[in-house]
Amino acid sequence: MDDRRIRKTVIVGGGTAGWMTAAALSRLFERQLEIVLIESDEIGTVGVGEATIPQIRLYNAMLGLDENEFVRRTQGTFKLGIEFVDWLRPGHRYMHAFGGVGGRDLGLVPFHHYWLKLHRRGHAGPLDDYTFNAVAARRGRFMRGADVSDSPLSNVFHAFHFDAGLYARYLRGHAEARGVRRCEGRVVDVALRAEDGFIEAVTMDDGTRIEGELFIDCSGFRGLLIEQALKTGYEDWSRWLPCNRALAVPCASGGELTPYTRSTARAAGWQWRIPLQHRIGNGYVYCSDHIGDDEAASVLLANLDGEALADPRPLRFVTGMRRRFWHRNCVAIGLSSGFLEPLESTSIHFIQSSIAKLVQFFPDRRFAPADIDAYNRLTRFEFERSRDFLVLHYKATERDDSEFWRRCRGMQIPETLADKIELFRSGGRILREREELFTEVSWLQVMVGQGILPAAWHPMVELLSDEECERMVEGVRRVLENAAGVMPTHADFIARHCAAE
Ligand code: FAD
Structure with a gap:
């Protein structure tokens, strides 16, 4: 049988998704797969995403991370569950532990x-x-x-709260030590093969052309490869989950270091509170049909446990998912694959789960349609449920x-x-x-x-x-x-x- 192995993978994006993918693949393929990761300092990352669910421990263990060191390096704390305040009615609270x-x-x-x-x-x-x-x-x-x-x-089942930026940096260290090559700059063009529409190469703003066999789109909400280049389509779920904006702001720590995330229902959405060692992460997830940005910012700032450490940072999103997560030779992982608001801390888990499925169905150069279909079916199921x-x-x-x-x-x-x-x-x-x-x-x-x-x-x-x-x-x-x-x-x-x- 011919050796049809994929020799080179290009990951576009260096947020949590990009570096989690790079760290995992470099660990599992042990230099038998050339991995290039492209990220743009100018564009930056979403930079929020601080609460997780216990499965992340499996990912960290697969990389061989020491848990205490990981918590130390990411200003992390432990999470036993989520407290929901005022969700049933004002004054009521319960835990999803x-x-x-x-x-x-x-x-x-x-x-x-x-x-x-x-x-x-x-x-x-x-x-x-x-x-x-x-x-x-x-x-x-x-x-x-x-x-x-x-x-x-x-x-005791635990997960973590951590600084997502520090986590990505920590994983970058591991990935680069295992041979991942990082290219800084902006991708300005994506070339498709004439015969089948597969991605052939991306071009950077300095003119460098980077070719690959498998492309992983970790470019965030913009979906640079999966959507902008391949026009895969998006399923909009706003009719069920109408929140479409968030404001995020860190504040100084105050009071007891709680081992849980708090979600408090507000008039037009809900507010998160995520305690880290050096600060508390806060955000108001809301629906723009029901509250203006200025009022949302006032509500958020009026409900912090300590002094705000920055101005509230606006984020916009449409809840839903890609019609296909894997299309031709491109797999979307992270925000480029879809988004559910962080009510149950699912996004980082979806990254991990996509990586696991990508490894399970890792392609050779034939890109077998049956494998791609199975990957898409499983991912759709996970998103929908x-x-x-x-x-x-x-x-x-x-x-x-x-x-x-x-x-x-x-x-x-x-x-x-x-x-x-x-x-x-x-x-x-x-x-x-x-x-x-x-x-x-x-x-x-x-x-x-x-x-x-x-x-x-x-x-x-x-x-x-x-x-x-x-x-x-x-x-x-x-x-x-x-x-x-x-x-x-x-x-x-x-x-x-x-x-x-
Ligand atoms: P990004 O962080 O957006 O990274 C995109 C990368 O692509 C960047 O490196 C950027 O430079 C690069 N890029 C983009 N375009 C180009 C280009 N043209 N050329 C070169 N590079 C490019 N998840 C959780 O699990 N828990 C949470 O508590 C949580 N809270 C959240 C709260 C909010 C309000 C939001 C919006 C998300 C939250 N998430 C949470 C989700 C979490 O933030 C993301 O899943 C995670 O950060 C992954 O993002 P990403 O890497 O896909 O995208």
Whole structure:
């Protein structure tokens, strides 16, 4: 058989997506693949994107990064989940925490069915009280999962908050050490092959022509290759997720170093709060149909925990995804592939997941259509199901105090989401299909948090008497509370293990 291996890959873009891709491919291909990364200092990067989900630990481990060093180098902190404030109604709060809900596995019937029966009768507190990461987060505690058998301490699931610019720089060091060649400058032209429309080369502003066999578009929202050159098309999801702008501003740290992201609903969108070691990242994600930029900036600046460290930075976006993520010899990774607002911190994960799928379906020079189709199908599935999860937060709300929230409450939702809500509402069941990113416990916490309570619980719950059920559920609460009590505070943990110099 001929050797049809791809010898040269060109990555256009050096934001989080570009450098994550370069670091991963250079690690996996060990100099057997020539990798060139082009980035423009003049254009710069989006520069936000600071909250993650636990899967990023797999990516970092694949690169061989030491976790404490990574946290130190990126001014990072630990994240146990997201707190949603005022989303159901003003004054209400709940957690979407990583990890499980309840205690040990109870067999076939998930814990929440037992909780539900008691909660309905007023004999159990909010679901957060039975979710270990939420209990620890509310107390400001953090430690890594420890090898303590039969204890919740063995079940801490964490992700990170970090400075995305520092992360990209850190990965650049790793990638360059493994042979990635960086070219600084602007791409001003993309040449397509006459016979099949494949990308042949890009030309830089100084006239340099860079040829390649596989092109990876990490150029951000503009989609320089996938859209501007290949005209692949975009599916617009604004009818479900109408927010289209954000203002981002860092502020000085204040108060306790919380081990979670906070998302607070506002009149025309929501505000994020992401604690780092040296500052707090904040932003207002809003819909321009319902609030002007100046008013959004005033709301944001009036709701910071410390002094603003810069002027609010505007960002515009259209929620949705590319019609194809991989087209001909071009794969779009990062913002060029699509965008979901950062409500559940999915973007960096999508980068990681795209890299994993690219490796799984890594092409040879034939660019087999079946492989490309499979890649596109899997990526579409991941985007669509994650979109449904975000839409849930907006749709299931009691808020009717602004036009924006009335619009969200009244909108038609995707059928896949309507089915999920109906299944849960009728009998407390959640079905995770195929490789959906968000697991049953994620859906559970957000559905309950957003006020969806099932009409019935699993019939097998009745096998326990009321007293047995109460004893079991209360026992879980106490065990979680006690275990959280022995954890160090988040600030102490960082000071001891990974404080930035
Ligand atoms: P960019 O950062 O835009 O990088 C694009 C690169 O392409 C740059 O290097 C640029 O110089 C280069 N480039 C562009 N055009 C050219 C050209 N002509 N020639 C040469 N180079 C070029 N994600 C999360 O996971 N968690 C979050 O909390 C989160 N918050 C977010 C908040 C907001 C408001 C937004 C908008 C995004 C957020 N994201 C978040 C997403 C996250 O920021 C991005 O997924 C991530 O930064 C990847 O961006 P990127 O590398 O695709 O694009």
